[in-house]
Amino acid sequence: MPRLALLAAVTTLACAPAVRTAPSPATGTHTLVAIFAHPDDETIVSPALAYYARNGARVYVVVATDGRKGVSAHAHIPAGDSLAKVRAEEARCSARQLGAQPPVLLGFEDAGLAVLSPWPGEPLDRLATRITATLSELHPDVVLTWGAEGGYGHQDHRLVGDVVTQIFQSGAAPAGARLFYVGFPPERTATAPRWYGMKVYPTASAYLTTHIAYEQTDRDAARRALGCHRSQATEAEMNESFSALEHLWAGEVPFQQWRGGPTASKFF
Ligand SMILES: [Zn+2]
Structure with missing residues (x-):
């Protein structure tokens, strides 16, 4: 997510809950693809990515935009090509820490997905073409993306989730692939410290039917992956x-399955 001035407003921290013992997935030949808007958005599901990578799944992170506008004062990197280059390397670092494959960086302009000309949705059509081609190449069993709320509501998050959903809705996703949205129940969003200074919107618990528990080693990988994104936050802010x-x-990382799904403790 782009750096926000409100970052400093992150409030008092709650004690982290104990990490549960996760069931072993039957992976090995499965592929998990997480599609998000910005370099560092993968953080929202990172323990689940680390968990599946550690258990043998092929895990990919697809990043729609180049993050060139995610300026943070502490990093002293101006918006533009130099920041996009730094953020691409940070995305590669994060993927390594999570045990994922090298990230797929689609390079769309940060905060540039919503336009009215040459026609409404023009970049989104190009993005849909690129994501469809990527999915055809990777043959995922499971695709993860932002839900309708976009976490804390960022328009790039909402639009990327929308484009991925449109691909599934149109029948253009690979056969057998299942789509999930990350989301959090109201009792957690209501009591959570603000994330980057922002409120995370809730998803009704009844829709969050898949819960991916993770272990301490996955939690630690997730924290190291977050630490890769040094252009976005100081160590204290991280x-x-x-x-x-x-x-x-x-x-555990909760997910809503597109068009509903059974209660489950693993993707595969
Ligand atoms: Zn983002």
């Missing part, structure tokens, strides 16, 4: 951000 995320996760 600690605050991660504490907010641990409150939201509460030892």
